[in-house]
Amino acid sequence: MAGVDYMLNGIALDSRYCRVTLGSGLFAGVSVSRSKVSAPFRHGTIPSGLAPSFEERSLTLKVTAYRQGAIGRDSGMGSDSSRLARLCMAPNPVLSRTVNGRKQQASVELASLEADDGGTVLDRVTPFTAVFALPQVWWRDPEAFDRPLAVNTTANLWPAARTWTQKYWTRWSGEENNSTSLLADFVTMWMGEENDSTSLLIPLADGIPDGMFGDAPITDLILRLPRNTTSATITDPVSNTGVIWQGAANANMFTYLDVGNSQAWQSSNDHQWSKSGTDVTGGLDYPAGGMLQCWPNPVDNGYRLTTKLTGSTEPLLAHARRAWW
Incomplete structure (x- = not known):
């Protein structure tokens, strides 16, 4: 997914020697409870009235790890493949991503981590495929x-x-009662409790x-x-x-x-x-x-x-x- 940065337990997966080349987060499957009804010359279904349920979804990351020394003048025998393995197998992993400046996170479970066959080049480049399960289905804001x-x-x-929209005049442009008024060109709100939370201000031109x-x-x-x-x-x-x-x-x-x-x-x-x-x-x-x-x-x-x-x-x-x- 272009423009998305991934972190695992707060540590960036992208580094100088490690790159996430592909991240997929497909929609979760949707299941609706329905009951079939059949009678002579009649048939149909009766919805249960319950909200749809969602199956556990998965996320696949394609990660390429480089041996130190494979880029530039750095030297050393270490590889970011071991760093990747440590991160993926940490207990209680939390995967985070940043999308259009918004931080999102999900509690995940490692389903598999393996090197891609034929991808290693003289121990310099090793591509991995990591698959994570998202039991809670959704990405959530780290902040409540x-x-x-x-x-x-x-x-x-x-x-x-x-x-x-804010269709009201906000202030005089010059002398009180003797000048044009300026219309608010922004929207603003408290993100939480009034006078006790961060506030949001966005120019209307940006939307x-x-x-x-x-x-x-x-x-x-x-x-x-x-x-x-x-x-x-x-x-x-x-x-x-x-x-x-x-x-x-x-x-x-x-x-x-x-x-x-x-x-x-x-x-x-x-x-x-x-x-x-x-x-x-x-x-x-x-x-x-x-x-x-x-x-x-x-x-x-x-x-x-x-x-x-x-x-x-x-x-x-x-x-x-x-x-x-």
Whole structure:
């Protein structure tokens, strides 16, 4: 894949003596649950209503390793083939890539690593093929953002790029009330919580590229419910998946719902994104469509969630990492 730089466990695979010449990340296969129905003079299918499931995908890297001394004036007997082998066989490998300036990563498992037959030239050039399995299917943002969600409405987790305009005057070009006004020529937003996160500013002339906020389902959201919440239902209007929680009101505790691991806990810490505190998983449930997956809208690529709470009108907070195919 042109213009993509790969790293394994934070170490660049591309070096002076090692080059990734090909990287493939084909789409994952899609499986849809359907039931066949047949009767005299009638036939058809009944969809289950569940969101599609995705098979484990694989990534193939073609890597060429050079012996030191094969390039320029360097000398030595070492080869980057041993470095490549060490990286590929490290425990708990994490493969990273940079696409159009966006860093993406995935937990992977090494499926195979072998030298290509006939590729070695006098021990100077050794091409390898490395195949990795991606059990979690998607590439994800290494950084998680804490995105506020208004309650009892449908709110944007990540906005649709095509809707970004700012049609209002921003400042006088000269004397107040006696000069032309200047229209905003940029879009800006908080990437996380207001006044407590990095901000984004992009000139309108450049536009916001499709997929900047992700283009794959987000399956590992952690949601923080406000204090005093007694029930919450959060659903994705695209996939009809969701998560439901019911429990006793607590004026001192936030309730956290980890939809990726089907766990819930309460903590007085306002950013307790790993399980700690009081376990309240017993109040966790989900609708008929299945556990929450936040899918991009197929028309405008925006990510939205519909929220319904009792016990509080404070906003939810979603701990989210962007996801890409």
